[in-house]
Amino acid sequence: MDHLDSLESKSIYIIREAYKQFHNIGLLWSIGKDSTTLLWLCRKAFYGKIPFPAVHIDTTYKFKEIYEYREKYAKEWGLDLIVGKNEAAVAGGMGPDKGTKLTCCTELKTNALKMTLKEHGLGAVLLGIRRDEHGIRAKERVFSPRNKDFKWDYKDQPAELWDKYKTEVGSEDHIRVHPILHWTERDIWDYIKRENIPIIDLYFAKDGKRYRSIGCHPCCNPIESNASTVDEIVEELRTTNTSERSGRAQDKESAYIMQKLRALGYM
């Protein structure tokens, strides 16, 4: 078994274990490379037909390519697609230019997800996050409980020794399951190449720039790059010394810190 087989095997084990424990489970699909890889793994885990919904949280600020990709592949792969949206916040004009970007993320992502989980009775969600992606994600567990307020207490998490996972949660909690937590960015691209997974064009360089991480268009900036194929991206990652999310204008951590600095009078 090679490295990618080993990663895939562990991920499929986690996906199947999660489905066995939580039939009211959904897959969060942002259409990025990681969640699309996770979706691919779910298809393999269940022989082509995913037995739970794919949830896309639509902030209304996504790239148009994301919407096009979503419609095309949801149909082609026979997905039970749920599109979640905080309609009230959208109608109220919430956006990155209104208030802080943290407020925008909270309303259009977090609260939209809360509403969607509640509306569809989902008690568990599969997410395509990776430990190497961001400092705070390094602390994550594969089975990661959230309380009723969606809070994650990283200091009080169950131990996960020898692939034994704690899958019980309190009645008001929900659980997040992270089947590709142990993958790296390089692994993802190597796997995309091996499996020939269709990936959104935004990742491939045009005019010397490409997106390394995608989300809402006002908060994502392309990086300087000439990598226009999967092979070239793999080679670029082999030598890069910048972080994956460096193109994000404002990630949640920065926004949170800036909110704290404002409260200290520094802004």
Place this chain on the structure above:
Amino acid sequence: MIFVTKLLVIGVDGATWKVIKPNLDSLPVFKKLCGEGKSGTIVLPEGEAVISPAIWTTMFSGVPGSKHGHEKYVKDGKLQSRDDIPVEFCWDKIPDKIVALQVPFVIPPFNWNCDYMPPGFGASKDEAELRQDVEGITAKAKEILASSPECAIVCYNHLDRVQHFHWGEDEYVLEWYKLVDSAIGEFVDKAEKVIVISDHGFCGVGEARDKTLPDVAADGQRLKGDHHEEAIIITKGLDCEIKQPGDVYRAIMEMFG
């Protein structure tokens, strides 16, 4: 006693003699350090911003604020990181000899050759988080010194946070000085030479040479204290004199460069 760690630099953001000197009997570690070493006041030069990002940068790069230009944690809406600051720090020049913990020239504070993430990312004013952070930094500092680095840098920024919102509440502020004094006491004797330094002092709002922060923070809380241009310096066993923040960089480079 033979020390493996030759130099320990303890940075205490916002520490001022105005609180320490009248309360030396309540601050046994500061009292002992003052008795064993040399203590003095650093008067930050006019024209240099009396603000933490600038002074900590100067302290560990030797580059004056007027040249490095790093004065704010956030610039043009972007949280500043190490890469945004155009200087070479002492740890860039002698990377293997220094361990630095929580140097607050950026937020979250900067670590070198160690890993520590403070509660609230080092920008908290929540009392419980600040107390937890003092404990966390102290435990990490002890761990670092147990690994015998040649030079260790450990910084606390809690007095700054407390004094901004509680300046004038003498007993409350003193409690925090006692907490930091006790924390330092847990590891200050693990190095041959010691520098204890603040980036600036403190005073009431309106009393500072340069007003550095607004009267009211964005969450509506009124600020009571502002940065004063007089910082503290205590040295023990050091051959050279620290007259300005940049002299700390020169002392480090002289010893290890």
